Amino acid sequence: MYAERTSRLAGAVVWSKGPVGEGGAARAVLPDGCMDLLWDGERLLVAGPDTGPYLPEGPARRWAGVRFRPGxxxxLLGVPAHELLDRRAELADLWPAARVRELCDRTAAADDPARALEDIALDRALAAGPPDPWLHRLxxxxxxxxxxxxxxxxxxLGxxxxxxxxxxxFGYGPKTLARILRLRRALALARAGVPYAQTAIRAGYADQPHLAREVRRLAGVPLGELLGDR
Structure with missing residues (x-):
C-alpha cells in the first residue's frame, strides 16, 4: 500500500509504502526529475535522479521517503545530482558516519519513520537556506x-x-529534464482518461507515435502496458 502527503518542506512530498503482497510484483519507479531521501527499515539512502525505469531489488520491505522538488x-544533501545519476546510495557514503548512525537510530525509534525523514529534511533546509530561484523558474x-x-x-543564462x-x-541537462517533465504531463493526462492521440498533442509531442517512442525510452514499456490499458 502506497500513501503520500504534502510535506511541510515546500514542494516536497512525504510517502510510505508497504511490502508487495503475496503474488504481487514490484513496480518500476519512473523518471520524475526528483531525488528522494529513503528509509528501508535499516538504512538511510538517497535515490538519485533516474533517466530510465528503476526496479527495486532485494527482499520486500516497508519504505518511507521524502521526495524533493526537482533540483x-x-x-540539502551536499552532493551534486550528477554524482548520483541512476543510483541509490547509502547516506553514510555521503555524510559523516557518526551523524548518519544517530539519524538511523532516531528514525528506527520513531512511530512514524516518514515524519522522522521529513524532520531531517526540514533541518537541512533550514541550514541550507532558500533554494536558488532559477531552479523553480526553469x-x-x-x-x-x-x-x-x-x-x-x-x-x-547561456x-x-x-x-x-x-x-x-538535476543530474542531467535541461533537454533531458524537459523530456521527463513532458512524460509526467502525458501520464497524468492518459491516467485521467484522455485519448492517447489527444494526450500526445496536449503534452507537447508531435503525434501519438512520438509519445509512444518516448514512453518506451523513458519507461521501458508501451504506454498501454504502463497504464494497464486503463
Missing part, C-alpha cells in the same frame, strides 16, 4: 512546454552555463 535536493517553464533555448534566455548548472541540480 532542490543537491543543496522547471516551471519547461513544464509549461517552453523550449530550452527560450527558458535559458528568460533566465539570462546554453553552456545552463547545462552545467542543470547537471549539478
Amino acid at each position: 532542490t535536493a543537491p543543496a 522547471v516551471r517553464r519547461l513544464d509549461q512546454g517552453a523550449p530550452v533555448a527560450e527558458a535559458a534566455a528568460e533566465l539570462g 546554453a553552456r552555463t545552463l547545462h552545467r548548472r542543470s547537471l549539478g541540480a
Whole structure:
C-alpha cells in the first residue's frame, strides 16, 4: 500500500509504502526529475535522479521517503545530482558516519519513520537556506512546454552555463529534464482518461507515435502496458 502527503518542506512530498503482497510484483519507479531521501527499515539512502525505469531489488520491505522538488535536493544533501545519476546510495557514503548512525537510530525509534525523514529534511533546509530561484523558474517553464533555448534566455543564462548548472541540480541537462517533465504531463493526462492521440498533442509531442517512442525510452514499456490499458 502506497500513501503520500504534502510535506511541510515546500514542494516536497512525504510517502510510505508497504511490502508487495503475496503474488504481487514490484513496480518500476519512473523518471520524475526528483531525488528522494529513503528509509528501508535499516538504512538511510538517497535515490538519485533516474533517466530510465528503476526496479527495486532485494527482499520486500516497508519504505518511507521524502521526495524533493526537482533540483532542490543537491543543496540539502551536499552532493551534486550528477554524482548520483541512476543510483541509490547509502547516506553514510555521503555524510559523516557518526551523524548518519544517530539519524538511523532516531528514525528506527520513531512511530512514524516518514515524519522522522521529513524532520531531517526540514533541518537541512533550514541550514541550507532558500533554494536558488532559477531552479523553480526553469522547471516551471519547461513544464509549461517552453523550449530550452527560450527558458535559458528568460533566465539570462547561456546554453553552456545552463547545462552545467542543470547537471549539478538535476543530474542531467535541461533537454533531458524537459523530456521527463513532458512524460509526467502525458501520464497524468492518459491516467485521467484522455485519448492517447489527444494526450500526445496536449503534452507537447508531435503525434501519438512520438509519445509512444518516448514512453518506451523513458519507461521501458508501451504506454498501454504502463497504464494497464486503463
